[in-house]
Amino acid sequence: MSDQETLIKNLGQTWPMPSKTNPVIIIGTGGIVKDAHLPAYKKAGFNVLGMFDIDKEKADLLAKEYEIDKVFSTFEEAFENKDCIFDLALPPANLLEVVEKLPEDIYAIFQKPLGRSLEEGNKIRKICHQKNIKACMNFQLRFSPIALPVYEAIQKNLLGELVELEVHVNVHTPWELWPFLKTLDRVEVPLHSIHYIDWIRSVLGNPKSLYCQSVKHPKVKDLADCRTSAIFNYGEHIRCCMTINHTHSFGRKNQDAYIRLEGTKGAAKMTLGLLLDYPNGEPEELEIITENTDWIKLDIKGKWFPDAFIGVMSNMQRFKNGEDDKLITSIDDSIDTMAVVDSCGLSSQSGGLKIDYAD
Ligand SMILES: NC(=O)c1ccc[n+]([C@@H]2O[C@H](COP(=O)([O-])OP(=O)(O)OC[C@H]3O[C@@H](n4cnc5c(N)ncnc54)[C@H](O)[C@@H]3O)[C@@H](O)[C@H]2O)c1
Incomplete structure (x- = not known):
């Protein structure tokens, strides 16, 4: 195994634990x-x-x-x-x-x-x-066992300049499990895709602007919306988009849930196993390729639910103990995720650029 393969296989999957825990x-x-x-x-x-x-x-x-x-x-x-x-x-x-x-x-x-x-x-x-x-x-996706290695790969410059980030979700989500959703004006982005927006921000920073449309589905009548397409503007060198369909009720065969990140030197693909074959779920997967390696599948230990929740709490515990200098998902950082979410709603409401068709 080359040094780089060893490095990739050993990228960290967990946030450090606190030395003492507060109740x-x-x-x-x-x-x-x-x-x-x-x-x-x-x-x-x-x-x-x-x-x-x-x-x-x-x-x-x-x-x-x-x-x-x-x-x-x-x-x-x-x-x-x-x-x-x-x-x-x-x-x-x-x-x-x-x-x-x-x-x-x-x-x-x-x-x-x-x-x-x-x-x-x-x-x-x-x-x-x-x-x-x-x-x-x-925002526990940032702490999930498939996300933490990706940050480290970026820090170690294994992927090069980041140029492409796509979140693709095509699954069946049983929205009826959350009755409080019926009262909301906007559902999909504020309640679900907010995780992806937060993750995108954690990798690429704040987008300059965005285009978004969230739509309803005839079989999910009680909700304001349940599917989203969005493009985030990071300038002319980065393509960043989300395509999110929670109403794919045609079996497991063509379900998909992944985040794909590409740079000039390498790429990462995270499979969001939790969302597949709901409520059973499937293993989370992470594959990374670099200039010097083929695609390497990491041996992922743990899942978005519940393991990533340990990370959020560990960071808070360590912050309270003085062991972490900041809260990774602090309210001051998270408010920008809320701002992007809000703009998604406004963009969707705006109806997009009108098209000047011939008479
Ligand atoms: N991070 C994630 O991945 C994730 C996943 C699912 C839900 N959530 C979020 O978690 C929150 C709760 O979701 P849920 O699915 O557990 O909802 P839920 O309806 O099952 O539970 C909410 C609970 O809050 C209680 N409650 C309401 N007002 C209260 C008050 N003033 N004081 C004390 N308790 C009160 C209710 O009685 C209920 O038991 C939502 O904001 C949801 O968006 C996050």
Whole structure:
């Protein structure tokens, strides 16, 4: 095996763990906490001290399943121990009102999106600054075992100048599992593709402008939209786009979910196995090719769900301990993801450039 092959095979897949862990308190104990937060924290050995949900029965059931001692009866009680890390997993419509009630000087992780709009996101960010709340968002794709090696490959200049980034998703997503989506004006980008936009920003920086269209599907009548095409303008040397269809109900055969990144010296292809054959999922895959190698398939240990959630929490824990100098998905960085999401909605609404057809 050449040195470069060895280097690629050994690219890091996990975020470093904290030297000491602070207890965690979870606010909102719905689907994502059950499916990802709690399995991740159990796997990593993070101590969940207690949980709170306005639906106490739900919190009680989950606490029993994960042997968590404390289910708080009131919001105020949950925040008595300010030294914990507070992990908020609430529907977007409830986030602002909850952040308004948060105590000062705490560490908090918020679920995406940061409110229902950029306006709400800006309000949430402002409150966090005023109250000295050190907050980040759960953009866990950045910490997934297939994404971390890609950043390292870029840092080590294995891919050269980046010129091409495409997110391609053609799957069946059971939107009916999330009833709160029905109330939203925009769904696909703020709730799903927001992850890709955040990831794209983490690799290429902020786009200068964008073109976007999100559309409905006749079989998904209750949602404002469920499919998206978008192009992000990074100037004349980079092509960056997303094509996202959640309504491919024709079996596994032609489903696809990948991110392809190409540079002048190499390329990477990440397969988002979680999205394939839902809810079973398939393994996450990462292949990298460079000038000096053929395509190399890395031996990926772990998945976007739940493993990547360990990374977000590790970064927050280490930041609180003074071991990481910054929160990778800090609220100040994430607000730019919200800005791109907001522009996607506006672009879609604008209807694009009118075409001057012959009479
Ligand atoms: N990062 C990801 O990949 C990912 C995946 C799925 C969902 N999410 C996000 O997580 C959030 C929650 O999604 P979900 O699927 O768990 O939703 P859910 O509806 O299953 O759960 C939300 C929970 O919040 C509780 N809640 C509402 N208001 C509350 C309040 N004021 N105080 C305490 N609890 C309150 C509800 O009772 C419910 O149990 C959403 O913002 C969603 O976008 C993120």
